[in-house]
Amino acid sequence: MKHIASAAALLVLLVAGAAQARNIDLVTLPPRDTVQLTIYNSEDLTLVRETRSVTFKKGANRLEFSWANTLIDPTSCYFRPLAHENEIEVLDTTFPQDRPEVLIWNVDSKFEGQVPVEVSYFTSGISWNADYLMVTNAAETTMALDGYVTVVNNSGEDYEGAQVRLVVGKINLVEKIQQLAGVHAYGGVDLNGVVQEKAKDLKTDALRSTFATYDARSGGMGGGGANALAKQQQREAVIVKEGLSEYFIFTIEGWQTVKTGWSQRMSSFRAREVPFDVLYRYRPHQYGDKPVRFFILANDKPHKMGDSPLPDGMIRVFRENGRDGLTFYVAQSSKYIPINEKIELNVGKDDQIVYERVVLDVGRQNFIYDENHKPEPVVVGWDETRKWQEEIRNYRQKPIKMEIRHVLPGDVTFGMEVPGLKLYDFHTPEYTLDLPASTKKKFTSDGTFLLGRNMKQNRVKLAGQ
Amino acid sequence: MRRNRWLMGLVLAATALAVWAQPAAARIKLATLPVRERVEIQLENENATLVEEERVVTLLKGTNHIDFSWTNTQIDKWTILFRPLAVADTVRVINQSYPPGENALVWEVFADNAGPVKVRISYIIGNLRRNFSYRATAENSEKTLTLRTYMRVNNYSGEEFGMAGVWGGIAGIFQKEMGLQEAKEILVAKFAEVPITKKFIFNWQSGQRVPDEPNQRYVIMDYVLKNEGAKGAAAKPAAKPGEEATTLGTFPLPYGKVRIFVKDSKQPPNEAFLGEDWGQFTPIDDEMKLYLGQARDVKVERTVKKNDRTAIHGNLFSQEVIVQYKMQNFKKDALTLDIEEDMNALRNEFCGGGKDHEASWELLAQTTDKSKVERKSAQKVEIHVALPAAPKADEKKPDEVKKPDEVIFLLHLMFKNEW
Incomplete structure (x- = not known):
């Protein structure tokens, strides 16, 4: 981890009996062995877990943990030994009133010697997001699909050689980490004054030299060493996905360097020759008065995916234009897509497909009257028959399939000679029409509306069903 | 760079x-x-x-x-x-x-x-955009026209691209210098001898009123051209102005402004500006309609000759209506006039306005020629009426005024089950 103007540091205070010097410390600086970032994209939250080796003496040990110019939530700082757990216990944690961004763990140890320990804490300012690149072939039958994750670091801290894990899912927080990071652990006001800055700088300077030594020795955090790092750099980092409770964790293989202020984009998966279907949909209540084109595929094995859910993110769709170049179709945000879920990508309206529906004829019958109305009886109920004509004009050079939803309010009986006619919901017949390349075709359908007092229901009934 | x-x-x-x-x-x-x-x-x-x-x-x-x-x-x-x-x-x-x-x-x-x-x-x-425009030059006969398609590229992107291939989605790729802050209009294609038809339309509801003639509306006219040509012919970009053109029907015509000119009868001909319209996106095999303006040499008078109501029961009734269209063509060429009627609006004229249901209607016997009445939908009807050319002046009696024949068309309707 490289430090520029900030630091999160663990110091072992050499305690000389009960009488402690107030302003003069003698400390050792155990270097960080590993660091792991677990970044949540649903909240501004990152769990940092770092391991260090600390040498304990028997009896009371004081450990000071400090952070400066970072967005660490002090209430989340946690210390635990990774060995001799039954012999080492944190007795209390002290947040000194006069030294913000510092805590002291008083640790009782029955063991003497070096012990690996883990320090974990929440920080804000690091986020990640997913995005996707789709490039279809010219015939629009298969596509190359690339998924990416981008880690954005605005935490004020450089993270080098860190293991990065990304959490897909929505967690619950009752307070924002960024707010907690700005509040003293006692609940007091943040003391970001000049005096405190000077105090921090002293620690920071001391730490820098330590970490500089460490970096040179190990070739970066994570303990992988120069050889491993060099090997990793010959190819993209592989992202390993695993499910955990209701969440999914993407672990980026190897060790990553994300400097503060930078964003880093990495490939999360690649799928090639992914088959997909093109489906036109006409749903004026949902997509407007023109048919829209969808690319339909699924996050499953037949589509060469399905290893993990696809986090929500922007999908950018291109098409190979058949002239050794690309055509840009659309950029569309996608919701979270679980494994085996369908992916329906709206690539917009297509001017070469025209759909028109008109009422071709209207008739009325079965009148009922309010005979008591003066001066004459009036119509209070009747049936109305409508004949619709739908015309689809396919100006494209390939056949199309169009799915139509026809919302009909009221008490309606709907009939159409088309295979697969069904009700999408209580007032929406749904049917799919096929059209060969470069053709125009007309379809007719009928509806009988029971209106006024004739209306007994609010639903569509399919004729003959 | x-x-x-x-x-x-x-x-x-x-x-x-x-x-x-x-x-x-x-x-x-x-x-x-x-x-x-x-x-x-x-x-x-x-x-x-x-x-x-x-x-x-x-x-x-x-x-x-x-x-x-x-x-x-x-x-x-x-x-x-x-x-x-x-x-x-x-x-x-x-x-x-x-x-x-x-x-x-x-x-x-x-x-x-x-x-x-x-x-x-x-x-x-960003800020590198294109739009399309057309220049249509009709022959004096108005039977064909020459259509030029232009793509205007406005490069306000802040970048100078030098010689670049420019692809607008139609025709071919054009190698052009794309300079900084530069707009370039590229001749994408030229189509010669494109057949056109001229449509004359009378619409009582949307037509402009004729001063002092409450029963008349001006007739409007469109050019209609079809985006069709020799099937299978490859689109050939007209890289140089004046190059022999390809045929229509090889790519969709994009949306854009069309400026329409017509040649006069002089030799060599001069061109007169006829007007302009927005040409809609026109797929292959579809039609592009271009509104030209009013055709004041075609006169139409619409009168209602019958308006009878028949009570059925209570407030339920039927309404019998005869609409008469009296037409005269003062042009030297015969034409077909399309009369558009909105049946809901017509029903509202005679059955009381503000109805919340569509008109239910049928044609009755006194209609002049039912085969000429095209039901576009329950609401929209188009009547196609052939109008002969105006009589030519007699060479021996040049001062004798010969008025065009009046053509009468009756639309006989029953609006059923109204209340």
Whole structure:
């Protein structure tokens, strides 16, 4: 981890009996062995877990943990030994009133010697997001699909050689980490004054030299060493996905360097020759008065995916234009897509497909009257028959399939000679029409509306069903 | 590439890793500057312009950092693609990162071998747009016209592309100099001898009233041309003005303004401006209609000859209506007039306005010719009436006035079950 103007540091205070010097410390600086970032994209939250080796003496040990110019939530700082757990216990944690961004763990140890320990804490300012690149072939039958994750670091801290894990899912927080990071652990006001800055700088300077030594020795955090790092750099980092409770964790293989202020984009998966279907949909209540084109595929094995859910993110769709170049179709945000879920990508309206529906004829019958109305009886109920004509004009050079939803309010009986006619919901017949390349075709359908007092229901009934 | 002024640059940084570990503000670079070898501007998507450029970068064996940066241009940095060409997997993009506070990104690329590699970089750029326009020149006979399609490219992107391939989604790719702050109008295609029909339309509801004639409306006229031609003919771009044109029907005609001219009868002919209209997107085999204006040599008078109500029960009734159209054609050519009627509006005229249901109607016997009445929908009816040409003046009696014959058409209707 490289430090520029900030630091999160663990110091072992050499305690000389009960009488402690107030302003003069003698400390050792155990270097960080590993660091792991677990970044949540649903909240501004990152769990940092770092391991260090600390040498304990028997009896009371004081450990000071400090952070400066970072967005660490002090209430989340946690210390635990990774060995001799039954012999080492944190007795209390002290947040000194006069030294913000510092805590002291008083640790009782029955063991003497070096012990690996883990320090974990929440920080804000690091986020990640997913995005996707789709490039279809010219015939629009298969596509190359690339998924990416981008880690954005605005935490004020450089993270080098860190293991990065990304959490897909929505967690619950009752307070924002960024707010907690700005509040003293006692609940007091943040003391970001000049005096405190000077105090921090002293620690920071001391730490820098330590970490500089460490970096040179190990070739970066994570303990992988120069050889491993060099090997990793010959190819993209592989992202390993695993499910955990209701969440999914993407672990980026190897060790990553994300400097503060930078964003880093990495490939999360690649799928090639992914088959997909093109489906036109006409749903004026949902997509407007023109048919829209969808690319339909699924996050499953037949589509060469399905290893993990696809986090929500922007999908950018291109098409190979058949002239050794690309055509840009659309950029569309996608919701979270679980494994085996369908992916329906709206690539917009297509001017070469025209759909028109008109009422071709209207008739009325079965009148009922309010005979008591003066001066004459009036119509209070009747049936109305409508004949619709739908015309689809396919100006494209390939056949199309169009799915139509026809919302009909009221008490309606709907009939159409088309295979697969069904009700999408209580007032929406749904049917799919096929059209060969470069053709125009007309379809007719009928509806009988029971209106006024004739209306007994609010639903569509399919004729003959 | 003038990096210091409007720079959009690709920098191959021959630097050690340690140099890249510096803070963003202190990125020290020793760089080679690969120039663009080929640029193609994809204007097919009217909402987003894609630029694809090819450069040859000389890569070191091992890790290379390629820095792509831009100033004074609106590049969507998340759309930038980097693709090595024809090197299989010997050149791999390890990752890409975005430095803070800069319009730049850095690709970390690993090469198995040292040497030059051609790469293609694609990105969406702003303020580089196109629109289409047409110039239609009709022959004096108004039977055919010559249609020129132009694409106007406005380059306010802040970038100078030099000689670039420009693709508008139709016809071919045009190699053009695309200078900074420059607009260029490109002749995309020229279609000669395109057959046109002239449509004359009378619409009582939407037509403009004739002064002092409450029963008359002006007739309007359209040119109609069909986007069809020899099937299978490849689209041929008219790269040079005046080049012999291809035929229609090889690509959809995009939306754009059409300026319409007509040749007079002089030799050589002069051109007169007839008007302009927005030509709608016209797929292959579909029609483009161009509104020309009013045809004041066609006179139509609409009167209602019958308006009888028959009570059925209570407030339920039927309404019998006869609408008479009296027409005269003062033009020297015969024509077909299309009379458009909105049946809901017509019903509201005689059955009381503000109905919340559609008109239910049928044609009755006194209609002049039912075969000429086309039911477009329950609401819309079109009547096609042939009008003869105005009589020619008698050479022996030039002062004798010969008025055109009046053509009468009756539309006999029953609006059923109204209340």
